[in-house]
Amino acid sequence: MKLIEATEKDIPLIQDLARRSWENAYADILSGEQMEYMLSEMYSETEIGNHLQHPDYHYYLIRDEGNGSFEGFIGYQHHYEEGSTKLHRIYLVPESKGKGFGKEALEFLHKKVSENGDHRVILNVNKHNAARNFYESQGYRVYDEGVFDIGRGFVMDDYLMEFLIHN
Template sequence: MNIRKAKISDATGIAKVHVDSWRTTYKDIIPQSFLDGLSYEERTKLWGNHISDKTYTIYVAENEGEIIGFVTGGKRETNKEPGASDLTSIYLLEEWQGKGVGKKLLNQMMIAFLQQGDQKVYVEVLADNKTRQFYQYYGAEYVKTVQIKIAGKTLDEEIYVWNNVEQVIQSSK
């Protein structure tokens, strides 16, 4: 298993992980009709654009040439705090969850944040997403809950913060 910076040619693999992980992670949370409507083709275009956009940092986890997970980070438009950034997504294929891949992706992204001078990182996660405990395990502290709408359904989204990027790097080695 290898963690590396994403390339344009990874867009299709990232899209597959994105769609498949949403369908498993958000089953019974987000309306099934929305999950069924997710398209590999549309997500491939989206990820091609994201990889090209230098305001995003994207790493992939690959195993024997297959992308099995990814992590993204950058500063959300709503984040006006100096020295702070956002972990915008981390997804793994279901069969790779709980095997240390997420920890390696988190570590690599935190190293990238530190290299760009960020000391604080925010992450937003649906309250019903059981994987939110992953962030808590690595020291993210609860900030607040906001409501968002996905496919017409109002959902609670929890916002967490890491106040010390170096500490997260040490705990996720």
């Protein structure tokens, strides 16, 4: 596996990987209408472009060196809160799950967090998303929960999770 820092030319690839992942991960959790709304808002060219312009926000593409294919991506923001990096996005296409890419991407993130002076990773995960089990297997724990209004009558009903970096 190789992580490659994304640039604006990679926005269409990020959008495609997000859609492929979401259609699998959220099919039984979100309505089609909410999924389309969230993808169009969170993964618009403008939104991703703004993230890429932010000095603390990073996207990395996850590439399978064995076959040269892109299997997913990770997006995170250092110093989101004092001492904390927020993992905004980590998605893998369905056929790549269970191959260690997610674990390696989190290990990469933890190294980057430590190098940038933060000591904690935080993230939100949908309460019905099996990804919670993955995060817990990697040492994350639920510290709170929240319901977040995202517009058009839709909400995100999430667990808030954290991982503490021990330098």
